[in-house]
Structures are given as C-alpha cells and as structure tokens.
Amino acid sequence: MNYTEAVEYLYSALPMFQRDGASAYKKDLTNTLKLCAHLGNPHKKFKSIHIAGTNGKGSTSHMLASILQEHGLNTGLYTSPHLKDFRERIRINGKMVSEEFVAEFVTQNKDFFEIIKPSFFEITVAMAFAYFAEQQVDMAVIETGMGGRLDSTNVIEPELCIITNIGWDHMQFLGDSLPKIAAEKAGIIKHKVPVVISERQEEVQEVFMQKAHREDAPCLFADDVYEVQEYHWFKENNKPYLYIKYLHWVTDEIIEITTDLLGKYQIKNVAGVLTTVDELDEHNILTIDRKTVFNGLKNVQQNTGLQGRWQILSENPIIIADTGHNKPGLAQVLEQLQQYEYNTLRWVIGFVNDKDIDGILEMLPQQAIYYFTKASIPRAMDENLLAEKAAEFGLQGKTYATPLEALNQAKQEASPNDLILIGGSTFVVAEVI
Numbered sequence: 154m155n156y157t158e159a160v161e162y163l164y165s166a167l168p169m170f171q172r173d174g175a176s177a178y179k180k181d182l183t184n185t186l187k188l189c190a191h192l193g194n195p196h197k198k199f200k201s202i203h204i205a206g207t208n209g210k211g212s213t214s215h216m217l218a219s220i221l222q223e224h225g226l227n228t229g230l231y232t233s234p235h236l237k238d239f240r241e242r243i244r245i246n247g248k249m250v251s252e253e254f255v256a257e258f259v260t261q262n263k264d265f266f267e268i269i270k271p272s273f274f275e276i277t278v279a280m281a282f283a284y285f286a287e288q289q290v291d292m293a294v295i296e297t298g299m300g301g302r303l304d305s306t307n308v309i310e311p312e313l314c315i316i317t318n319i320g321w322d323h324m325q326f327l328g329d330s331l332p333k334i335a336a337e338k339a340g341i342i343k344h345k346v347p348v349v350i351s352e353r354q355e356e357v358q359e360v361f362m363q364k365a366h367r368e369d370a371p372c373l374f375a376d377d378v379y380e381v382q383e384y385h386w387f388k389e390n391n392k393p394y395l396y397i398k399y400l401h402w403v404t405d406e407i408i409e410i411t412t413d414l415l416g417k418y419q420i421k422n423v424a425g426v427l428t429t430v431d432e433l434d435e436h437n438i439l440t441i442d443r444k445t446v447f448n449g450l451k452n453v454q455q456n457t458g459l460q461g462r463w464q465i466l467s468e469n470p471i472i473i474a475d476t477g478h479n480k481p482g483l484a485q486v487l488e489q490l491q492q493y494e495y496n497t498l499r500w501v502i503g504f505v506n507d508k509d510i511d512g513i514l515e516m517l518p519q520q521a522i523y524y525f526t527k528a529s530i531p532r533a534m535d536e537n538l539l540a541e542k543a544a545e546f547g548l549q550g551k552t553y554a555t556p557l558e559a560l561n562q563a564k565q566e567a568s569p570n571d572l573i574l575i576g577g578s579t580f581v582v583a584e585v586i
Contacts, residue, residue: 156252159259160239163273184271185305188279191265195279195286199229201293201309202429205301205338206317208482209351209422212414212453212462213317214296216426219456220449221292222246224441229285229293231306233274236460236476236583243281247457250284258283274298278305292439302340312438314341314348314370315429317422319357320481331356339364347371347432351425371436375428378402381420386492393465394451397423408443412450416463416475417492418485423450461582463489466575470567471495472560474575474582478504480512486576487516495572499563501556501585502577503527506534513577514546522566523550524559528580556584 221228235241240249297304335357365372379399433439461476498521536552553559
C-alpha cells in the first residue's frame, strides 16, 4: 500500500470511535497486548510519561513534550484525535510520523489485523509504540484516549503519570458520577510510579489518593504546590501570549511563566506541568533547568504543532477556534470570553450526537447569534435537529451544511468589532482550520 491507501484502510476497514461511536469502543486491553506482542513489545523499549484526564490532557501533553524537546531529548508525542492530518497523532520532536512509515506499518501488519480485528485506536497506539521504538526516542509523552484503566495506551510502564481535570464526558463508557469517571482515569496509576494531579477537586480527590496509596505511588496535587498570583495577556512582536505568575508554596519562590497557549484554563495545566518537572527531578528521573522549562512553555505551538486551543485565526473581526466540547470544557470557553470586548458574539457550532446536549445548551448565552452546522462524520448531530433543540433554550440562528459555509456566513455578517467563535465539537474546529 501507499500512504493514501493505508490511511483509507485504517479509516474505512476498522471500527473508529470518532465515526462509529460506541461500537468502536473496546473495553479491555486484549487486542493492544496482542498487537504489541506481534510487534516485539515496542512499548518496553522506551521511557514514557502517561497523561489522562477529561480536559487539559492534550495541552498538558504538548507542553511537556515541548519542554523535553527544549531539554534536547529525542521526544515522542502520541495524542488523539487529529484535526487535519492523521499523522498529527504521532510526532517526534514536533515532526509528524512519515507517510512511508505509516504505509509500511499497515502493509506489513494488515494480515494480522484481519485476524484479531482491532479498532482504529488500538492500531494507532501500536503504530506509535513501534515508531517510537524504531526511532529510539529518549522519552515519549503518551496521552490516553477517553479513559485510563482500559485505554489502549495503558499497557506502558511509565516513569510518571499525570491526571488533569475530571469532568462530565463519555459517561456511557466511564460511569454516571464524577468519582466513577475519576476511578477510570486513576487506572493509569502504577505501582510506585509518581503521579501528579493537576487540580484538586473535592468530589474526586479521594479516588486518586486511595488508588495511589494502594499502589504505593507518590501522589502530589499541583495546586498544593503552585498558587496563581496573577495573569494577563500581552503581545510580543505582534504575537499574543499568556503571562502567569505563581507562588511556590514550599520554597516561597515566585515563578513567572509566558506561554503561547492563550486559554485561561491553561493556568491549571501549566501548574500541573511545573509540578511534573519538579517530580521528575525529585525522583531522579530527569533534571530540567528553569530556563529550559520557560522556553518550552513559551514555544509550545512552534515546537509541537498544537492547534485548536483558543487559537486566534484572524482579527477584525477576531475569529477564535477552541476544541472545548463538553460541559466543563465549554464552561472554560465561556469564562474565557469574558476577557474580550466585542459587539456581537457569533458562534459557529456543532456537536456529536452522543453528548449531553441539553446540559450544554442551557449554559450557552442567549444573546449570541448561532450558526448551527455539522462536521462530516457519521457521529455528527444533524444541524437542523441541533437548531430545534437550541431553540428550546432560547438560542437563535440558522443552519448550514458544513462548518466552512457557516463560518463564511458569519464573516459576511460580522462587523470588525464582533467576535466569531468556532467550537462545540473538535471535528467542527478541525474542518475550519
């Protein structure tokens, strides 16, 4: 197979969650273990850091990878889903996996795939492990998919684990309460492996503490170490940045951070990353100097290619894309909007059809103008159905067949002082950017 044929096979022949939903979700690690054994257990040939959570795990993964790159390590990064190019999921030092490797991997292993019938996600995880082993990465940052305990990535034996925010998402798979969801995420905690929790949340903190105690794993909450003192946005050479000042509770040190990830929600993620760097040193895993950490956080997008996190696409009118797609993620988006002054909010919005749509719609501002649309995946909610449901919550707008049509109409109707937001679904953002 060539690359195009290989990717088409992955998309069309395998169960794929973003396309098929629940039918593609595998509730055990059997296939991943079989794939890894077939490939010579590549996941045992490199060091790794494992990251789970509801929101923030993608940003955290990219931040940490950026810091490791700045430190000079040959750094692997596995994340999901991708926005524009399948190869975004698998990177080394910010560079996407080669088309040749993808084509060769699928060609060589297709017969085995046909025997065990893995999902799309299981194969991409195995592909990442094989690539990182072949390229002899010094450290790989591995982001889970939706869960943790039964996530395909959970076959690794990491040096350290990170768990970010816990919120309501994928309840049909992970549980109908925050403690149940947290317990699934806590499944990545391993025996004697240090774990950093990015945010202390009263409803779930005991879940992590108990799991860490059972595993004899050192456990540290980031907001017990770093307290936010102030933050603001500024421009340097016409590029926007977020400035954050923290107080280190233990040393009384003031830590000043600049990052090119602009969402206010990054404040908690950055604290988690700073704590992780401290813990890597504390447990004699890796020592990284402060200047390297600062450079890594300032240049995340440049180093790793991260997109879609409060990404400013243009100005006059300002157009922003953000992949927040569940209740806690969209709550952060709404909070971020309060930092801006604008005449009218115009929201290009679409969702997948297995979300708690009522719970989300009741959060959204009635004074905005909505451009209801649908991403080109089977799981996407029909734009007309979305508009009907939205109207029940006093949200008004028109429907558009594609995100690009919706955005073009919003741009035509907008004044220079309006704000156009693109989001609701990761896949709506993907089609626009």
